[in-house]
Structures are given as C-alpha cells and as structure tokens.
Amino acid sequence: MGQTEPGSYIVKALAPSASTVPLRKTSAPVLDIGTAAGALSRDVSESVMKALAATVEAISHFRSSGSLSGFDAGVPEGISYEMTTAVLGIAEDADGSEITIEWDTSVPGGFDEPVSRYEFSGGDAPVLGKAAHRLAAAEDSEFVSVTGRVHLLARKEADSPGVFGVENLTSGQPRKVRVRLADEDEYHEAIHAYEENLAVHVSGRLEREGNLHWLYDAHLVRTVGHVEALLSAREADRQQITSGQMNFDELP
Numbered sequence: 001m002g003q004t005e006p007g008s009y010i011v012k013a014l015a016p017s018a019s020t021v022p023l024r025k026t027s028a029p030v031l032d033i034g035t036a037a038g039a040l041s042r043d044v045s046e047s048v049m050k051a052l053a054a055t056v057e058a059i060s061h062f063r064s065s066g067s068l069s070g071f072d073a074g075v076p077e078g079i080s081y082e083m084t085t086a087v088l089g090i091a092e093d094a095d096g097s098e099i100t101i102e103w104d105t106s107v108p109g110g111f112d113e114p115v116s117r118y119e120f121s122g123g124d125a126p127v128l129g130k131a132a133h134r135l136a137a138a139e140d141s142e143f144v145s146v147t148g149r150v151h152l153l154a155r156k157e158a159d160s161p162g163v164f165g166v167e168n169l170t171s172g173q174p175r176k177v178r179v180r181l182a183d184e185d186e187y188h189e190a191i192h193a194y195e196e197n198l199a200v201h202v203s204g205r206l207e208r209e210g211n212l213h214w215l216y217d218a219h220l221v222r223t224v225g226h227v228e229a230l231l232s233a234r235e236a237d238r239q240q241i242t243s244g245q246m247n248f249d250e251l252p
Contacts, residue, residue, distance in 0.1 A: 017042040017107045042107065049101055051078025052118045055087055055128075059120075062127050066163070066180035067216040068207070071131040081135040088128040091120040130209055145203040146170055146177055146215065149227045150194040162187030164194070166202060166215075169230065174213040179204065179220075186220040199224040 019041040054074035061070030071079050090097045101116040152165030162184065166177045179202055181187055193200045204218025224230060 015041045015045050017045075017104050045101065047078055049116055051080070051083050052087075052099060052101075053077070053116075054079050055083060056118050056120075058131065059124050059127055062131075065182065065217065067205070068131055068134050069205075069216070071135065075135075079131075079135070081132050084128050084132040084135060087120060088125055088132060091122060091128060092125040094120075094122050096121050133209055134207070142206050143203070144173065144206045144215070145201065145221070146173060146179075147199055147201045147224055147230075148177075149197070149199055150190055151176070152178075153191060153194055162190070164190045166200065169199065169227075174206075174208075177206070177213045177215055179215045179218045182217045182219060189220050189223065193223050197227050199227045199230050 017040070021039050021041055021044050051074075054077035055071075058068075058070030058074050058079060062068060071084070087099075090099070097120045099118045099120075103114050103116075105114050146166055146168050147170050148166040148168040150164055151167045154163040154165075163178060163180050164187070166179055168175055168177055179190075181190070182204075190200065192198070200223050201221045202215060202218050203221055204215035207214050207216055
C-alpha cells in the first residue's frame with residue numbers, strides 16, 4: 001500500500017497464477033490440494049475481471065436507461081451483492097478510482113490485452129448502492145400498469161428521459177410510485193398532466209428499493225382526464241355498488 005499524494009492511495013496485491021485457492025475451509029496446511037478441492041488463482045482472477053467488466057457495463061446501462069436490469073443480467077458473469085458492495089467501498093467519497101489487473105504474460109493462455117483497467121467515480125456510488133440493495137433483496141420485478149396523479153417532478157439528469165412521481169389511484173398497489181421513463185418526449189406530457197391536474201396511465205417494471213417503489217423502463221400510455229372527475233366517477237360507482245347490496249339484517 002502506498003500514498004501518491006494526500007488522500008490518494010495505491011494498493012497492490014499479488015496473486016500467483018499457479019497457486020490454488022481452496023473452495024472450502026480447512027485447518028490443515030494447503031500444499032497441493034488439486035483442482036478437485038480448489039481453483040487455480042489464475043481462474044479466480046479471470047472471474048473477478050469478468051465481474052468487474054460486467055459491473056462497468058451495468059453502471060453504463062443504468063446511466064442510459066435508469067434501470068438496474070443490467071446488474072441482473074450480469075449475475076452469470078459474476079455480479080453479486082459482494083462485488084457491488086466492494087466496488088462501492090472503492091468508489092464512494094472518491095473523485096475517481098481505478099482497478100488495474102496486470103496479467104503474467106509468461107503463463108500460457110494469456111489475454112489479448114496484458115493490462116485490464118476498470119474506472120469508477122464517486123457518482124457511481126448511488127447506483128452501486130441501489131444495485132447492492134436489489135441483489136440482497138433478490139426481488140423479482142413485475143410488469144404493472146398504474147393510474148394516478150402526477151405529484152412530483154424531478155429535474156432531468158444528463159442522458160435521462162426524466163423522473164416523476166405518481167400518487168396511485170389503483171387499489172391493491174403501492175400508494176406512491178416513482179416513474180423513470182424510457183422516452184424523453186413522454187416527460188413533457190407528464191409536465192402537462194402535472195400543470196393541468198390530469199391523471200395519467202403509465203406502465204413499466206415495478207421494483208422496490210428500500211421504502212420506495214419504482215417503475216423502470218416505463219411508458220406514459222395516455223392521460224386519463226382530470227383527477228377530480230376520475231375520483232368522482234369512482235366514488236359514484238362505489239356508492240352504486242353499495243346501495244345495490246342486500247341488507248342481511250332484513251333476511252327472514
């Protein structure tokens with residue numbers, strides 16, 4: 001471990017290519033346990049490299065789409081709660097960080113590039129935190145439709161179509177939902193609905209992150225009408241159903 005300047009650190013770790021990493025805990029000294037009980041250090045390093053590459057791609061996908069689905073898709077490549085948490089610890093509170101893997105070119109079966117670099121920034125920390133929470137919760141998303149009042153407009157981020165909140169009027173669903181759109185033009189329609197107090201009908205993948213519910217890759221299907229008119233119509237339907245019910249106290 002070395003320090004290049006105040007607040008800047010370099011940590012180096014040596015992973016001999018020919019060593020073996022035990023796959024289960026043992027109290028006996030490990031000399032040569034073979035591949036049946038362990039994995040070659042080179043293979044472990046390669047797996048870490050693939051997981052880092054998949055993590056970088058998943059962060060890039062989130063920046064462009066606002067969806068964490070890239071982390072889900074990267075699980076077969078090694079993305080995990082442990083990986084995202086480890087990278088989060090490196091990127092958090094840092095102007096920039098870099099993980100560099102230098103391969104021993106004398107070992108057969110090397111890579112095309114002898115050096116692999118993966119860069120992260122402090123701005124990646126919120127994304128990694130959300131991904132870690134999602135991977136720990138291991139919740140499956142579901143495709144739903146929501147109708148409600150636009151009650152929150154978030155300032156658009158770079159390369160993001162926009163985010164707004166919906167006060168859900170549909171029963172049996174979360175009371176409030178944050179919507180991250182897939183189409184930039186639809187954000188302007190959400191602004192219009194907010195200004196005119198119009199209810200909107202949106203659909204997307206429902207995911208829970210902490211106490212918040214999100215619709216990812218969402219589309220604003222249409223504006224339904226004025227919120228007051230919609231609420232009045234639903235109340236009239238409810239009263240009609242109630243008045244038509246049989247009073248069991250009057251049964252013989």
